Amino acid sequence: MKTKERGKKLLFLGKVCVLSFVLWTILIQKVDVQPCGVNGTDIGLATINLWFHRLTGVHKKLYSITDWLGLIPICICMMFAGIGLRQWIKRRNLRKVDLDIVLLGIYYIIVISGYLLFERIPINYRPILLEGVLEVSYPSSTTLLVLCVMMSFVEQMNRSLKNIAMKQMTEAITICFSVFMVVGRMLSGVHWFTDIIGSIILSTGLFLVYKGTVLLCCGKEK
Numbered sequence: 001m002k003t004k005e006r007g008k009k010l011l012f013l014g015k016v017c018v019l020s021f022v023l024w025t026i027l028i029q030k031v032d033v034q035p036c037g038v039n040g041t042d043i044g045l046a047t048i049n050l051w052f053h054r055l056t057g058v059h060k061k062l063y064s065i066t067d068w069l070g071l072i073p074i075c076i077c078m079m080f081a082g083i084g085l086r087q088w089i090k091r092r093n094l095r096k097v098d099l100d101i102v103l104l105g106i107y108y109i110i111v112i113s114g115y116l117l118f119e120r121i122p123i124n125y126r127p128i129l130l131e132g133v134l135e136v137s138y139p140s141s142t143t144l145l146v147l148c149v150m151m152s153f154v155e156q157m158n159r160s161l162k163n164i165a166m167k168q169m170t171e172a173i174t175i176c177f178s179v180f181m182v183v184g185r186m187l188s189g190v191h192w193f194t195d196i197i198g199s200i201i202l203s204t205g206l207f208l209v210y211k212g213t214v215l216l217c218c219g220k221e222k
Contacts, residue, residue: 007215010208017205021139024201025123028138028194038134041125049192053127058189066184070142072177073149077108080156100159100218104152107210111148114202115141126190139198140191146181147203150174155211 028044036050037043043050084105087097094102124138157170186196 003215003219007212009212010215011212014205014208014210014212017201017208019205021198021202021205024194024198025138028123028198037125037127038129041134043124043192045194049127049194052193053189056187056189058128059187060190062184063188063190066142066181066188069177069181070146073145073153076149076153077112080104080108100156100214103210103214103217104156107152107206108149111145111206114206115145118144124192124195127192128190130190137191138195139202140185140195141199143182143185143191143196143199144203146178147200148206150178151203151207152210155207155214 031044032046032048033042033044034046035042036046080101084097084101087101088094091097118139118141119136121138122136124136126135126137154171154174158167161167161170182196182200185191186193
């Protein structure tokens, strides 16, 4: 019963975070909008965004590092997809695939769909040109992907691993990697401050919805 109640609470908190992301997005589009971006593009919450951008400057090497490291969560998605596919082939029935793996697959589909969708929605544009091209920047899709996947990776490892030391080591490494990616993306100067905050809010919401659903559907952790 406690697990079910916890699942309901996490599901509720996740929905609150997703709603907060929607409100944050509206705020960016309506408050302190100034044509101060590249080529005069409008930037919401311009005062704080410009202040933070001047404070950090631009570090393209850091951007490149975080860009390449962004392949790690994609590899993790592929790894779990392989696990699910192997179970499907071996058991010859999709319904016999572990439910937590099925839910993880649905979660990853939603996250990757959001990643691709936001690449095409011009809410904010980057503070700088990348290879002469002006790209959309809200929310930070790399930050979104990293946080969503790495948090779910820790969750899945905690459900699967029995060795406490291995769990703690996996969690510590994952947290360090995630913090480096978020801070690196923020300090690289290729995103506005509000882009990163939006990604943190949305990824937290999506993960909480996912974890709450897993607890409700799968019960106790393995």
